[in-house]
Amino acid sequence: MQAVSGKQRIYLSSPHMSGNEQKYIQEAFNTNWIAPLGPNVDAFEEELADYVGIGDAAAVSSGTAAIHLALKLLDVHEGDTVFCSSLTFVASANPVIYLGAEPVFIDSEAETWNMSPQALGRALEEAAQARKLPKAVIVVNLYGQSAQMDEIVSLCDTYRVPIIEDAAESLGSTYKGQASGTFGKFGVYSFNGNKIITTSGGGMLVSNDLEALKKARFLATQARDQAEHYEHSQMGYNYRLSNVLAGIGRAQLEVLAERVVARRAIFNRYYRELSEIPGIQFMPELEGSWSNRWLTALTIDEQQAGISRDQLLRSLAEENIEARPVWKPLHLQPLFEGTRLYAHSENNIVSEQLFESGLCLPSGSNMTEEEQMRIIACMKNVLKKHIALN
Ligand SMILES: *Cc1c(COP(=O)(O)O)cnc(C)c1O
Numbered sequence: 001m002q003a004v005s006g007k008q009r010i011y012l013s014s015p016h017m018s019g020n021e022q023k024y025i026q027e028a029f030n031t032n033w034i035a036p037l038g039p040n041v042d043a044f045e046e047e048l049a050d051y052v053g054i055g056d057a058a059a060v061s062s063g064t065a066a067i068h069l070a071l072k073l074l075d076v077h078e079g080d081t082v083f084c085s086s087l088t089f090v091a092s093a094n095p096v097i098y099l100g101a102e103p104v105f106i107d108s109e110a111e112t113w114n115m116s117p118q119a120l121g122r123a124l125e126e127a128a129q130a131r132k133l134p135k136a137v138i139v140v141n142l143y144g145q146s147a148q149m150d151e152i153v154s155l156c157d158t159y160r161v162p163i164i165e166d167a168a169e170s171l172g173s174t175y176k177g178q179a180s181g182t183f184g185k186f187g188v189y190s191f192n193g194n195k196i197i198t199t200s201g202g203g204m205l206v207s208n209d210l211e212a213l214k215k216a217r218f219l220a221t222q223a224r225d226q227a228e229h230y231e232h233s234q235m236g237y238n239y240r241l242s243n244v245l246a247g248i249g250r251a252q253l254e255v256l257a258e259r260v261v262a263r264r265a266i267f268n269r270y271y272r273e274l275s276e277i278p279g280i281q282f283m284p285e286l287e288g289s290w291s292n293r294w295l296t297a298l299t300i301d302e303q304q305a306g307i308s309r310d311q312l313l314r315s316l317a318e319e320n321i322e323a324r325p326v327w328k329p330l331h332l333q334p335l336f337e338g339t340r341l342y343a344h345s346e347n348n349i350v351s352e353q354l355f356e357s358g359l360c361l362p363s364g365s366n367m368t369e370e371e372q373m374r375i376i377a378c379m380k381n382v383l384k385k386h387i388a389l390n
Pocket of ligand 1: 202203
């Protein structure tokens with residue numbers, strides 16, 4: 001894809017600093033708390049736990065590390081299966097194979113683009129019959145939209161399977177008034193550079209099980225036993241967040257609510273300008289839920305729009321605009337060849353349809369209105385041309 005030079009690049013989602021980060025970083029430098037752990041880490045954990053309304057939070061080096069620790073705490077090992085949403089970033093499922101366990105993928109449903117309760121129900125029923133229930137279910141909240149948590153929690157309760165809520169993309173979202181990421185045994189957030197708030201890299205594991213989070217901190221610092229000398233009876237990891245980066249996180253958390261408002265405004269502007277165009281359908285927001293709209297996502301019906309998703313992506317790229325296809329479902333990834341998928345219904349694999357027709361538009365909270373209007377103008381231009389020709 002050749003970009004036309006001279007036009008300023010518009011990114012999908014770039015870091016957006018508040019200006020206050022320097023204050024916390026300076027504090028870390030002034031007190032020489034450069035080493036991992038320290039007052040910023042403790043404060044960031046407490047402030048985030050308060051924000052989402054959960055018992056405790058453990059700051060780690062990435063969202064992926066948080067998922068890995070959650071699976072480890074649930075005693076996932078070789079020979080186990082773990083159910084996971086298929087329509088997601090690979091990081092949701094990679095930790096399953098770190099532990100030698102087998103992922104089984106669950107399809108999406110149209111209402112939320114997230115895990116289909118219908119498919120999950122079938123998968124759990126079959127697993128129970130085969131006397132091989134999964135050790136955990138990893139539920140992803142795609143692009144900020146919560147999954148149908150009532151249905152999913154109720155199904156998992158019935159079979160007594162713990163939930164890990166992958167809320168890497170949905171920090172700041174709510175479902176029936178409750179913070180996204182607080183519905184499972186464990187919740188996971190990411191502060192990677194492209195997420196709604198960032199520490200440049202980092203993650204958080206949250207839970208109401210305080211003992212489990214103590215154990216998470218232990219495992220994340222090389223599983224060091226109580227002793228003057230370095231004593232180890234278990235295998236651990238080096239997974240804690242640095243005190244400098246936690247300082248960035250504290251300042252970012254202060255503006256999280258603003259960032260959600262900004263991303264929702266971006267979604268609303270796209271919606272206002274583009275939703276009337278035939279063949280365009282925006283990602284829905286489930287009634288009773290409130291999405292942070294991390295990324296504005298939509299599908300293009302090629303028949304109606306007269307143009308394919310990929311043609312539209314190419315036109316945007318020519319204008320130096322970074323848009324992306326929706327995640328490629330994990331059951332289609334070569335890495336996971338041979339794994340099972342539970343489809344939404346027999347002749348309907350929703351995640352594949354979303355992958356074929358879906359795209360994400362630039363949604364960064366620091367994008368200007370002018371930049372967004374440039375994207376909108378490009379899309380209108382391309383789409384109207386093709387519709388006229390039809
Ligand atoms: C970003 C992301 C992760 C991983 O987070 P990192 O901090 O990058 O390791 C996990 N799951 C989903 C759905 C993500 O989008």
